[in-house]
Amino acid sequence: MKKIKCKTCGNRFYPERKTRYTVSEPHGISATFSGGIKSYDAFDCPACGCQIVAGIRLCEDAPVTEDD
Ligand SMILES: [Zn+2]
Numbered sequence: 001m002k003k004i005k006c007k008t009c010g011n012r013f014y015p016e017r018k019t020r021y022t023v024s025e026p027h028g029i030s031a032t033f034s035g036g037i038k039s040y041d042a043f044d045c046p047a048c049g050c051q052i053v054a055g056i057r058l059c060e061d062a063p064v065t066e067d068d
Helices: 030-034
Strands: 021-024 039-044 051-057
Touching: 021 051
Parallel strands: none
Antiparallel strands: 021 039, 039 051
């Protein structure tokens, strides 16, 4: 797994699934231009506590249910 680096203090750490959370851009920014709210994976730096936004997180489609 790739380490991510804190832009604030320079600390490098492995992003863990359990510490990941999802953030969204505030209303009015991306919604204006792309017609939707973008979500990003975010982690908190274990050293300084700053939020690190890792990358865009695409919306998951609803699970496909198969009709038998
Ligand atoms: Zn940090």
